[in-house]
Amino acid sequence: MxxxxxxxxxxxxxxxxxxxxxxxxxxxxxxxxxxxxxxxxxxxxxxxxxxxxxxxxxxxxxxxxxxxxxxxxxxxxxxxxxxxxxxxxxxxxxxxxxxxxxxxxxxxxxxxxxxxxxxxxxxxxxxAPDNTAARRDGIRVATLDRGFASDMPSRAPWLLLGAKTLSYAVNMAAIREARRRGADDAVFVSADGYVLEGPTASVILRQGGRYLTPEPAAGILHGTTQRSIFHHLRSTGAEVAYASITRDELLAAEAAWVVSSIRLAAPIVAIDGEEKERDAAVTASLNNYLLSPRD
Amino acid sequence: MxxxxxxxxxxxxxxxxxxxxxxxxxxxxxxxxxxxxxxxxxxxxxxxxxxxxxxxxxxxxxxxxxxxxxxxxxxxxxxxxxxxxxxxxxxxxxxxxxxxxxxxxxxxxxxxxxxxxxxxxxxxxxxAPDNTAARRDGIRVATLDRGFASDMPSRAPWLLLGAKTLSYAVNMAAIREARRRGADDAVFVSADGYVLEGPTASVILRQGGRYLTPEPAAGILHGTTQRSIFHHLRSTGAEVAYASITRDELLAAEAAWVVSSIRLAAPIVAIDGEEKERDAAVTASLNNYLLSPRD
CATH class of the missing domain: 3.30.470.10 (Aminotransferase class 4, branched-chain amino acid transferase, N-terminal domain)
Incomplete structure (x- = not known):
C-alpha cells in the first residue's frame, strides 16, 4: 500500500x-x-x-x-x-x-x-487496494483458535483484548495461516468455541432473519463498520443483536460477512473448506450503503 | 534508555x-x-x-x-x-x-x-540502566494470567508464543499492572495455573536443592540467560531441570529469580505481596557469573 x-x-x-x-x-x-x-x-x-x-x-x-x-x-x-x-x-x-x-x-x-x-x-x-472481487465474489475463511476463553478479557485487562494496539504480529500470522489453509482470511474462535472476529474485521451473520454479531465483551474490538451496518439495518426495519455465536452457528447461518473499514462487507463463501450460502442482494445493499458518505 | x-x-x-x-x-x-x-x-x-x-x-x-x-x-x-x-x-x-x-x-x-x-x-x-538494587535487594512480582492454557502453543502456532516479536504491548501492559499492584514486575501464569515467564524475563526457582524453570514448550521464550545459568549451574554440579511449575510451587520454592540479559538475576522477594525466602549467596554467585564474559 x-x-x-x-x-x-x-x-x-x-x-x-x-x-x-x-x-x-x-x-x-x-x-x-x-x-x-x-x-x-x-x-x-x-x-x-x-x-x-x-x-x-x-x-x-x-x-x-x-x-x-x-x-x-x-x-x-x-x-x-x-x-x-x-x-x-x-x-x-x-x-x-x-x-x-x-x-x-x-x-x-x-x-x-x-x-x-x-x-x-x-x-x-x-x-485503497481494489476490493471489488472480495465484496462481490466473497472470501473463504479459516477458523483459528484465538487461545483465550471468552471470559478472559474481563478477568485480565492487561491482555488489552479490546484495544486496537500496534502489536498486530499475531493478527498478521493468522492471515498467513489462513492462506496456508487455502483461505483468504481468518476468523478467530475463542478457546471455548465462540466466534470472535477476523484479524482485521468484524463478523456479522444472519440467523432466522436476524443479524447477529459477537459480543464486544468477549475480548474483541467493537467494529466501527459493524456498528455502522447495524445502525443502517435497524433503520431499514431489520432486527440486529449482539450474541454469543458458536462456530456451528456460523456454519449454519443463512449468510455471513466479515466487515471492516476498508474492504467493507465481504460475504463469507466458505468456512474451513465448507461452502457457505450467501445473499448477494443484501451484500450489494450493504456495500452500497458503506460506500455512501457516513459520519 | x-x-x-x-x-x-x-x-x-x-x-x-x-x-x-x-x-x-x-x-x-x-x-x-x-x-x-x-x-x-x-x-x-x-x-x-x-x-x-x-x-x-x-x-x-x-x-x-x-x-x-x-x-x-x-x-x-x-x-x-x-x-x-x-x-x-x-x-x-x-x-x-x-x-x-x-x-x-x-x-x-x-x-x-x-x-x-x-x-x-x-x-x-x-x-544499561543501573540494576544494582534489583540484583542485590531483589524485586517484588505480581502473578498475572496470560490467558492461554499451557497446551495452546502447540495447537495454535499462529499465536507466535515462542517468538520474540516486536508486538510487546501486552508485555508492557502487564508490567504497568504489576506496578499498580505495588510490585516491580509481573510473572505470567497460564490459564490452567502454570508459571510461564516474566514479560521480559525467565523464571528459575530452587526446590529440594534442584533448579527448575518452566518448559519452553508451554509457549514461552527459551531464555538465553536461563540457558546460560543452567549451563553454569550444571558445571558446578547442581541439578537443573525443565518442569511444569504451579503458582503454589513458586510460592513454596526455597528461592526464585527472574533472569534476563540486561537485569541479569533478580531474586524474587515477594509474590503477590507474600514475602519470599531468598538466597543471597547464590544470587551473588549467579550475577558474578553473568557479568563475566560469556559466549
Whole structure:
C-alpha cells in the first residue's frame, strides 16, 4: 500500500483548549524516514491505531474512529488524545486524496521515544487496494483458535483484548495461516468455541432473519463498520443483536460477512473448506450503503 | 534508555556467501529519524528482536541470541537472517560502547515497508540502566494470567508464543499492572495455573536443592540467560531441570529469580505481596557469573 501523503503530530494534551494547531502538525513525504529507531511503536508495537476508509475526499465515520482511538489509548494507559487536533490533521490530509475512488487513512498514536514520556503520532494516506472481487465474489475463511476463553478479557485487562494496539504480529500470522489453509482470511474462535472476529474485521451473520454479531465483551474490538451496518439495518426495519455465536452457528447461518473499514462487507463463501450460502442482494445493499458518505 | 549509537542493515539472504558487507550496514545518529512510517515494525509490531547484554565491549551470548533471532524469524515467516552480516554489525557497534560498565544492544528485524516485501533491520546500543538494587535487594512480582492454557502453543502456532516479536504491548501492559499492584514486575501464569515467564524475563526457582524453570514448550521464550545459568549451574554440579511449575510451587520454592540479559538475576522477594525466602549467596554467585564474559 504505497503511501500518498503523511503528517506528523506532536500530540497535545486532551484538555489543551487551543484551536490553532500551527506547529503541532507537519507534512512530510512518506518516502522519507520520520520515525526515530527509539520510538516504542517500532521497538515494541506500543501504541494504538485506527484505519479509516475514505470515499473521494470524505473520511468515513470519523467520530466513531476517534472514539475508539480514545478507548484504545485509555486501555493502554496512554495520554488521552486531543480530538480537535486529530480532526484538524484529518482535515489537512483529506485534500491530498483523489476526488473520486477509495483511500485509506491511518491514525497512529505511539507511546513515543523510549525514556522520553512524550507520545508521538502520525497520520497517513494511501490509495485503497481494489476490493471489488472480495465484496462481490466473497472470501473463504479459516477458523483459528484465538487461545483465550471468552471470559478472559474481563478477568485480565492487561491482555488489552479490546484495544486496537500496534502489536498486530499475531493478527498478521493468522492471515498467513489462513492462506496456508487455502483461505483468504481468518476468523478467530475463542478457546471455548465462540466466534470472535477476523484479524482485521468484524463478523456479522444472519440467523432466522436476524443479524447477529459477537459480543464486544468477549475480548474483541467493537467494529466501527459493524456498528455502522447495524445502525443502517435497524433503520431499514431489520432486527440486529449482539450474541454469543458458536462456530456451528456460523456454519449454519443463512449468510455471513466479515466487515471492516476498508474492504467493507465481504460475504463469507466458505468456512474451513465448507461452502457457505450467501445473499448477494443484501451484500450489494450493504456495500452500497458503506460506500455512501457516513459520519 | 538513551541510545548511544545505531546501525541500519539492509538484510541480505541467509545463503548469500559474501564476507564483505560494505554498503549493507550504515551508521546513523539515533537522534535522527531513520524509520519510514510505512515500516511494519511501526505499523503492526511485525518483526522480531533480541536484547543482548554487554560488559565493556564484550557482547554476551551472541550465538544464543542469533539462534533465537533465527527461530523467531522462522516462526514469523520472515526470511532467515544472514548471521555473518549480523555478526559483522555487532562487531561494528561494540566499539562504540564504553570500555567498562554495562550496555544494551538491541537487534531489530522488521518485515519491512508495507507492500515492498524486503525486510529492514537495525542494531542499537544504549547504556544499561543501573540494576544494582534489583540484583542485590531483589524485586517484588505480581502473578498475572496470560490467558492461554499451557497446551495452546502447540495447537495454535499462529499465536507466535515462542517468538520474540516486536508486538510487546501486552508485555508492557502487564508490567504497568504489576506496578499498580505495588510490585516491580509481573510473572505470567497460564490459564490452567502454570508459571510461564516474566514479560521480559525467565523464571528459575530452587526446590529440594534442584533448579527448575518452566518448559519452553508451554509457549514461552527459551531464555538465553536461563540457558546460560543452567549451563553454569550444571558445571558446578547442581541439578537443573525443565518442569511444569504451579503458582503454589513458586510460592513454596526455597528461592526464585527472574533472569534476563540486561537485569541479569533478580531474586524474587515477594509474590503477590507474600514475602519470599531468598538466597543471597547464590544470587551473588549467579550475577558474578553473568557479568563475566560469556559466549
Amino acid at each position: 504505497a503511501l500518498r501523503h503523511a503528517l506528523a503530530l506532536d500530540p497535545i494534551p486532551a484538555d489543551d483548549p487551543r484551536s490553532d494547531f500551527s506547529g503541532t502538525i507537519r507534512s512530510f513525504d512518506p518516502a522519507d524516514p520520520i520515525v526515530r529507531i527509539g520510538d516504542l511503536s517500532a521497538q515494541r508495537g506500543d501504541g494504538v491505531f485506527e484505519s479509516l476508509g475514505m470515499v473521494g475526499r470524505h473520511a468515513q465515520e470519523v467520530s466513531a474512529h476517534l472514539e475508539r482511538l480514545t478507548r484504545s489509548a485509555t486501555l493502554c494507559d496512554l495520554p488521552e488524545p486531543n480530538l480537535a487536533q486529530w480532526r484538524e490533521a484529518i482535515a489537512r490530509i483529506v485534500v491530498h486524496a483523489p476526488g473520486a475512488g477509495e483511500s485509506v487513512q491511518k491514525l497512529i498514536l505511539s507511546r513515543g521515544i523510549d525514556g522520553e514520556e512524550t507520545p508521538t503520532a502520525w497520520l497517513t494516506l494511501a490509495d | 538513551a541510545l548511544r549509537h545505531a546501525l541500519a542493515l539492509d538484510p541480505i539472504p541467509a545463503d548469500d556467501p559474501r564476507s564483505d558487507f560494505s554498503g549493507t550496514i550504515r551508521s546513523f545518529d539515533p537522534a535522527d529519524p531513520i524509520v519510514r512510517i510505512g515500516d511494519l515494525s511501526a505499523q503492526r509490531g511485525d518483526g522480531v528482536f533480541e536484547s543482548l547484554g554487554m560488559v565493556g565491549r564484550h557482547a554476551q551470548e551472541v550465538s544464543a541470541h542469533l539462534e533465537r533471532l533465527t527461530r523467531s524469524a522462522t516462526l514469523c515467516d520472515l526470511p532467515e537472517p544472514n548471521l555473518a552480516q549480523w555478526r559483522e554489525a555487532i562487531a561494528r557497534i561494540v566499539v562504540h560502547a564504553p570500555g567498562a560498565g554495562e550496555s544494551v544492544q538491541k537487534l531489530i528485524l522488521s518485515r519491512g515497508i508495507d507492500g515492498e516485501e524486503t525486510p529492514t533491520a537495525w542494531l542499537t546500543l544504549a547504556d
